[in-house]
Each structure stands twice: as C-alpha cells, then as structure tokens.
Amino acid sequence: MREGRPASFYWLAAFFGAFLLFLYGPMIAIVALSFQGPSGGLTFPMNGVSLHWFEKLWSGGGIVDIKSAFVRSLKLGLVVMGLTVVLSTLAGLAFRKTFRGQAMLFYVAVASLIVPSIITSLGIALQFRLLDDAIKAYAPAFIADDWTTGMGLYTSALGAHLTWTLPFGLLIMFAIFNRFDHRFEEAARDLGATPWQTFRHVVLPIILPSLVGVGLFGFTLSWDEIARSSQAVGEKNTLPLELQALTTTVTTPEIYALGTVTTGVSFLVIGAALGAILLLRARQARHGSDAGKGMV
Template sequence: MAANPVPRHERRPRSFYALALFFALFVVFLYGPVVTILTLSFQGPSGGLTFPMNGLSLYWFERLWSGGGTVDIGAAFRRSLALGLTVLVLTVVISVLAGLAFRKRFRGSAALFYVAVASLIVPSIVVSLGIALEFRIVDDVLRPALASLGLADARGNSLGLFTSGLGAHLSWTLPFGLLIMFAVFNRLDKSYEEAARDLGATSWQSFRFVILPMIAPFLIGIALFGFTLSWDEIARSSQTMGSTNTLPLELAALTTTVTTPEIYALGTTVTAVSFTVIFGTLAAFLALQRRRRTRLPKAG
C-alpha cells in the first residue's frame, strides 16, 4: 500500500532549503579553519604548513611541551592561565557589586555607567596604548619619589602581567559583565527579598540565600566571558604586558617566524583550553540546574 503523500500545506518551502544551505556554508566558513589547523598539527617531524599531511603523530605537541620548540609554552601557558583566572574572579565580583549598587539611583549614575562601558567603543589598540602610557607617566612621576624613600627601585617598570596587563583585560571584560548584571537585576523580583526580610533575614542572608541562587546561572556566564576574553586577548595585551608575553601574544609572534606545524600545535592547544572552559562552564550550569530541581519540594 503506497504511503500517504505529505499534504501540500505541510511541505517546507524552497526558502527553507536555501537558508539551510546558507547556514551550512556559514558553519563551514566559521569552523573550517579550526578543523584545518587541528588536523595539520598532528603531522610527523617532516610535516609542513599545507596539505597533504606528512605522517601522523604528536611530535609537534611533544616539542612544544618539552621546551624544545621556539616558544616556552609552559611559562606562557601558566601566565595566561593565572591572568585569565584573576580576570574571571574580578569580573564576577565587580560586576555583582556594581549591579547591586545600581539597583538604587544615585547622583552621577548615568555618567558612571557610560564611562564604564565606553571601552567597548574605543579601539582595543588605542586602549592598550593609553594604559601603557598611563603607567609610564606613573613611573616617571611616582617612582623617583618612592625611590628617594627607599620604597621602590628608580630603574623599575610598572608595566607587567598583574598591573597594566590586568587593567587592560578588565577594561575589556568588565563592560560585558556589567551589562549582564544590570539586565539581571532590572528583571529581579524584589518581593523575594522583602519576604526574606519579613522572616527575619539580614541583608547578607537575603543576598546569600535568596539573590545569589537566583543570579548564579548568570554569574557562570559572566565568568565564562571573563576568562575566554582574557585568554584570547591580543590587541589590549600588545602594549601592556611589559617584558612578559601571554600565550596569544606568543602565537601572534610565531606567525611571522615559524614555518613548521609547531604553530598549529600551539593554536590547537589554545583552542582546546577555550573549548574546555566553555564546555566545563556548561556542565557546571547543568549541574547547578539539576541540583536546584532535586532540592525543590515535590508536589502532592
């Protein structure tokens, strides 16, 4: 017996297939380079920078992690990881505190808001140059005075990973965290806090047991923004890291000097860490949701 034909009104229009093809091409364009770099990084010792592949091994990864390559990937990796985690924590904490502060109007709040998000508009390289210049001026003005008091070395430099570098990365991550928290707190129902206060909760208990669980999924998103934006940042790091380089800066430097798949192995490592953080954050979010469901009282 012949199958019933699909009713004409339920058939997908031709535009659906055209859009599906366009989306497929977009995905290939977006992730094709990543797949290419990942594939070419697993070549043998005689591998090159283009296809076809010459062998299949972990040679270039071993070369990187053993310190035998052009880059000391271990040191650069530790610097980027430490900076990324510091930016993560500070972005979450400052964003939450700012969100709580902006729940009530105060004089100058509008101007402060626009100043806080202005760094999203200014080109990253300009921000990097401005921060580097600011720290050099501080060195020229303050360091001689501190040196005369025996508190600093007159020949030192304030540019570094956790001084100017940290400030440059926070100028990139904080606006995203602030915008997310402002949107969250604007939609937060204050009746929950009022009910907690009526039951005798203090301000800290109201925040810890009422507000924090409600905004926790968004804090995970802010943490993800903070780490990944810091981990991959190049433009704002270029002038502010002083004598040290982060992993993305090492990768950028290698693009003009290295002619072996070592650069692909480094790119694969950086990408792997980014995806690990993303999927780890998603797993934490799902685990948090599952825990909240199990703690809810069952009906009936």
C-alpha cells in the same frame, strides 16, 4: 497529511551550512595540520599522522616556552574572571537603586567597548610610564635599585583586560537583575533576614548560574586578548602575544599545535561552564520541587 518543506528552506539551510564551513573551516584545518608527522609542512596534503609536534611543543625545546606562557595566561585569566564576577555583581546590585551620577558612571563603564583596543592599551602604557617617572622622581628611597617599571601581568595588563571584561559583565548583570523577582527578598526580610543573609541565602543561589556565565566571559575574553595586552603587558608576554609573534617566523606545524592547544583550553572552559550551569539549574529545580512537596 504531511506537508513538504518549501524550496527556500533548503536554500537557507545550504547557506547556513556554507557560513558554518567558512567560520570554522580554518580552525578545523589548523587542528588537522597540527597532527602531522615529523616531516609535515604548513599546507595540505598532510605528511603522516602523529603527535610529534605536540611532544616537541611541550618538551620545552621548541620555538617558545609554552609552559611559562601558558601558565601566565591561565593565572591572569583566572584573576580576571574572579574580579569580573565580583565587581560586576557589586555594580549590578548598586545600579538597582537610583543615585546621583548613575548615568554618567554607566557610560564611563561601557566606554571602553567603543574606544579601539589598541588605543586603550596605549593609554594604559602611557599612564604607567608617567607613574614610573613620578615614582622615580619623588620616591627614590622607597624603590629598589633594579626597579624599572610598575607594568606587569597583575598591574597594567590586569587593568587592560578588565576594561574589556567588566562592561560585558555589567551588561549581563543588568539583564539578570531586571528580571529578578523582588518578592523573594521581601519575603526574606519579612522573616527577619539581614541584608547579607538575604543576599547569601536568597539572591546568590538564584543568580549563581548567570554568574558562571559572567565568569566564562571574563576568562575567555582575557585568555585570547591581544590588542589590549600588546602595549600594557610589561616584560613577559601572554600566550596569545607569543602566538602572534610566531606567525611571521615559524615554518613548522608546531604553531598549529600551539593553536590547537589554546583552542582546546577555550572549549574545555566553555564545557565546564555549561556543565556547571546545568548542574546549578537542576539543583535549583530539585530544591524548588522539594519545597513544593513540603508545603503540600
């Protein structure tokens, strides 16, 4: 006999559907309005359907140099992603053993999650201003005449983004190594493998799908970061800062096209990361099956 669902199920399902609509409704509206015709406005109803605002956005004659800002954010996100993966992995390996000051180091590493983002950005900007003053005062012979500040995308902005991505990467690596089976490493050492060979051929292939997730966190958190970049980015803005500056001055759907492009990049990176994770897990399962057949 088939039992019917209780009425509470349908009420909860309706509530969940309303929550999803509230959560993703604004994004859907922005995407729809970005495909308006040349006479389109910022509100519904739509005036035609075309790619006019995307063409204007990428032509370089619009409200912002989208290509330069896009490339800057993309390069910075890739650097942050790489450093987050490497540093989080090394930290996760280090925290597997007990050492003096371990607890203090952990709390310092995750403290940036508690401190407001704008305060972190202001602190980094102040630190670089003090550094600039010290360089100008004590090392004038080693700097160029037109040198103004050490702040930039790959100095202060990179540090600001890492204060946001590294704690997440570290926490993920803690979860990975807490459930890691140490017997694999012991077997490799018994067979004469060096520590590097053990990591390269045993540990890394097992944790590689999780490292893809850490990299995904690093890139996406850097890609849309505003508060930590606002005071520490230097002279050239990232794409999110350009987008924020345009929200008070733009009166055309071009800003919606820009929002659609940035959202599309985020979904593209997420899809690529999920695809890579599935491929790596399938490869691991295939290798495990082949190893089992070899033993038989």
